[in-house]
Amino acid sequence: MNCDQFYSVFRHPYSITNLASVQNNTSNKMSAESDMEYSDNDGDDYDYYGEQDDCDMEAVDRTKSDPEYFLYTCLRVEEVEKLLNESIELLSNSLQITPSLAKVTLHAYEWNAQEIINKYKENANEVLVYSRVKSRSPVLQASTSRSSCAVCANTPPMHKYSALACGHYFCNDCWAMHFEVQIMQGVSNTITCMAQDCELRAPEDFVLSHVTKPNLRERYQQFMFKDHVKSHPELRFCPGPNCQWIFRAWTREGARRVECQGCELLTCFSCGAPHHAPTDCPTIRRWLTKCADDSETANYISAHTKDCPKCQICIEKNGGCNHMQCGACRHDFCWVCLGDWKSHGSEYYECSRYKEDPNMSSDSQHAQAREALKKYLHYYERWENHARSLKLEEQTLASLKSRINQKVMAGEGTWIDWQYLWDSAKLLKRCRYTLQYTYPFAYYMDNGPRKELFEYQQAQLEAEIENLSWKVERAETTDRGDLENQMDIAEKRRTTLLKDFLEFHTTTASSSKV
Amino acid sequence: MANIAAKRIKREFKEVMKSEEVAGGSIKLELINDSWTELQGEIAGPPDTPYEGGTFLLEIKVPETYPFNPPKIRFMTKIWHPNVSSVTGAICLDILKDQWAAALTLRTVLLSIQALLSAAEPNDPQDAVVAKQYREDIRLFNLTASHWTNVYAGGPTVIWEFNQKVQVLIEMGIDEDQARVALSTFEWEIERATEHLFS
Numbered sequence: 001m002n003c004d005q006f007y008s009v010f011r012h013p014y015s016i017t018n019l020a021s022v023q024n025n026t027s028n029k030m031s032a033e034s035d036m037e038y039s040d041n042d043g044d045d046y047d048y049y050g051e052q053d054d055c056d057m058e059a060v061d062r063t064k065s066d067p068e069y070f071l072y073t074c075l076r077v078e079e080v081e082k083l084l085n086e087s088i089e090l091l092s093n094s095l096q097i098t099p100s101l102a103k104v105t106l107h108a109y110e111w112n113a114q115e116i117i118n119k120y121k122e123n124a125n126e127v128l129v130y131s132r133v134k135s136r137s138p139v140l141q142a143s144t145s146r147s148s149c150a151v152c153a154n155t156p157p158m159h160k161y162s163a164l165a166c167g168h169y170f171c172n173d174c175w176a177m178h179f180e181v182q183i184m185q186g187v188s189n190t191i192t193c194m195a196q197d198c199e200l201r202a203p204e205d206f207v208l209s210h211v212t213k214p215n216l217r218e219r220y221q222q223f224m225f226k227d228h229v230k231s232h233p234e235l236r237f238c239p240g241p242n243c244q245w246i247f248r249a250w251t252r253e254g255a256r257r258v259e260c261q262g263c264e265l266l267t268c269f270s271c272g273a274p275h276h277a278p279t280d281c282p283t284i285r286r287w288l289t290k291c292a293d294d295s296e297t298a299n300y301i302s303a304h305t306k307d308c309p310k311c312q313i314c315i316e317k318n319g320g321c322n323h324m325q326c327g328a329c330r331h332d333f334c335w336v337c338l339g340d341w342k343s344h345g346s347e348y349y350e351c352s353r354y355k356e357d358p359n360m361s362s363d364s365q366h367a368q369a370r371e372a373l374k375k376y377l378h379y380y381e382r383w384e385n386h387a388r389s390l391k392l393e394e395q396t397l398a399s400l401k402s403r404i405n406q407k408v409m410a411g412e413g414t415w416i417d418w419q420y421l422w423d424s425a426k427l428l429k430r431c432r433y434t435l436q437y438t439y440p441f442a443y444y445m446d447n448g449p450r451k452e453l454f455e456y457q458q459a460q461l462e463a464e465i466e467n468l469s470w471k472v473e474r475a476e477t478t479d480r481g482d483l484e485n486q487m488d489i490a491e492k493r494r495t496t497l498l499k500d501f502l503e504f505h506t507t508t509a510s511s512s513k514v
Numbered sequence: 515m516a517n518i519a520a521k522r523i524k525r526e527f528k529e530v531m532k533s534e535e536v537a538g539g540s541i542k543l544e545l546i547n548d549s550w551t552e553l554q555g556e557i558a559g560p561p562d563t564p565y566e567g568g569t570f571l572l573e574i575k576v577p578e579t580y581p582f583n584p585p586k587i588r589f590m591t592k593i594w595h596p597n598v599s600s601v602t603g604a605i606c607l608d609i610l611k612d613q614w615a616a617a618l619t620l621r622t623v624l625l626s627i628q629a630l631l632s633a634a635e636p637n638d639p640q641d642a643v644v645a646k647q648y649r650e651d652i653r654l655f656n657l658t659a660s661h662w663t664n665v666y667a668g669g670p671t672v673i674w675e676f677n678q679k680v681q682v683l684i685e686m687g688i689d690e691d692q693a694r695v696a697l698s699t700f701e702w703e704i705e706r707a708t709e710h711l712f713s
Contacts, residue, residue, distance in 0.1 A: 180582075
């Protein structure tokens with residue numbers, strides 16, 4: 001299966017200017033279309049769609065306009081079960097093996113049915129040995145008399161013994177007990193033989209023929225399913241709490257945004273962490289570990305409230321916007337750098353940029369450590385600040401919904417009339433999300449022209465986001481055209497930054513096509 | 515369940531008692547209580563290792579789910595070894611964890627632990643400090659391990675220099691075991707060990 005084909009499957013009727021309004025239903029549409037196309041299909045035959053030229057054109061368009069564009073679907077448990085069963089059936093039919101054996105093999109070969117079939121034709125034995133259902137060494141001949149079971153030391157009658165393909169016979173009671181203990185510990189696909197140094201895996205039918213308790217059988221099958229999804233390179237569970245949805249996509253390289261249809265959580269398909277473009281997977285892991293280690297100090301150092309730089313009154317931030325206006329003296333200032341908001345100007349927004357102290361004495365180790373901490377705190381504070389802003393804007397979004405409802409009920413226009421407000425808040429969330437994740441990226445960047453360019457673009461994005469946030473919070477009293485204009489500018493800044501800095505290390509479908 | 519466990523342990527106990535290793539004095543097994551859930555193992559330090567001549571006691575706890583789960587085993591005798599914690603005696607050995615098989619027995623486990631003393635796995639350490647010394651200064655490691663064997667396990671090799679250094683720290687009012695751990699950790703340099711202990 002190859003990504004080129006998948007990229008061309010999807011139709012893209014959107015252009016960048018109305019991207020915001022389209023975003024809500026993007027994932028729905030995707031999965032609706034893909035449901036039709038993938039689940040009723042044996043999973044291999046997509047060329048038909050690839051040959052449609054007009055689709056190709058649109059696919060290219062979409063990947064150009066949205067650097068984060070990524071084809072995926074959200075599937076329900078039943079749909080995934082169906083998908084897995086199709087692979088199992090395909091394999092068991094074409095190789096004439098039991099479905100339960102097919103499962104073990106697929107699990108071992110990461111669900112690449114075609115690879116198994118090819119290899120099986122070349123050397124069936126090797127496939128079975130690799131899947132650990134057959135031992136490499138010659139099978140022990142079942143002796144006609146068994147003195148006792150090596151595990152429990154009991155002497156049950158001959159017919160109450162069984163063994164896997166390795167020929168290590170144990171009594172059925174011991175097998176049952178072994179499986180029970182393993183299942184209770186959450187093991188399913190990888191339950192092995194009880195003999196010393198024997199790594200043979202017990203296939204499903206063998207396990208189920210020994211386990212009789214219904215709740216245990218159910219548990220086993222649940223674990224099997226989880227294990228299958230985890231071992232499948234195209235599938236990933238949504239990490240949301242109690243969320244049942246499963247993502248399906250075709251590549252695991254770079255920061256790949258997938259949005260859950262159920263809980264709306266943004267996840268990176270490649271690594272399973274919260275989505276993190278433009279930062280790549282290894283970098284965000286480093287950053288998050290670092291934050292977990294150091295954040296106590298950082299929290300301690302960065303206070304939750306700040307004093308107004310003009311009248312010194314203590315201010316608690318209750319909205320997402322960093323353009324602050326002091327309630328007491330009406331002074332406009334920036335929450336991040338505490339400078340006068342006016343001095344930020346529109347041309348060059350400086351406060352996202354970290355300025356290294358030029359007078360730093362390079363010989364003093366202590367000063368260097370302090371400078372390193374200062375640098376980290378600079379980025380961490382901004383990262384944290386935007387995370388907090390995101391939370392606060394989440395509340396704005398919730399109250400906006402009820403405000404719109406009130407307006408509609410009061411007869412002040414319809415939902416459609418107020419849709420732009422909703423869209424602007426959603427867009428703001430997306431922009432700020434990306435902005436938050438630019439800080440770990442910048443932290444690990446080497447100094448140089450590329451970093452300068454990045455910080456310039458980051459500053460531009462930040463300025464536009466704060467403008468947008470300011471306008472969204474006062475949206476009902478400001479001009480609609482003005483707001484929509486601001487939305488467009490902010491989104492363009494975001495995509496420009498991502499286009500220039502979001503890197504996928506392998507040649508994926510999008511780059512090879514474009 | 516517990517029925518199987520007790521039955522198995524009884525049989526294994528007999529197996530160990532009859533084995534040639536017991537006859538040769540290289541392993542021993544004793545019951546601690548009548549319920550067959552706690553035993554005490556004893557292994558002799560293997561020849562041509564710093565543990566030679568020492569006798570090491572092991573605490574063996576048999577879980578309810580034995581033999582489907584491994585027994586819990588730790589060193590009661592203090593030992594300087596990369597795969598054994600110098601503080602708690604916890605052992606890092608695959609067959610006591612994920613590589614356990616129901617068909618393994620206490621005899622095979624005791625022999626495996628003995629084999630671990632002859633062939634350490636410094637790349638899969640339980641005690642990082644010991645493992646580092648093993649990798650970087652094997653001569654000092656062997657001396658330290660011999661010294662520990664002598665002091666805790668009754669080994670024959672007395673290393674006067676180390677004894678004296680421990681004595682110096684004891685005179686400063688430091689607990690003997692603590693002093694030995696600190697000195698072993700800091701390459702037997704009194705200054706660094708005391709700095710660590712008093713900081």
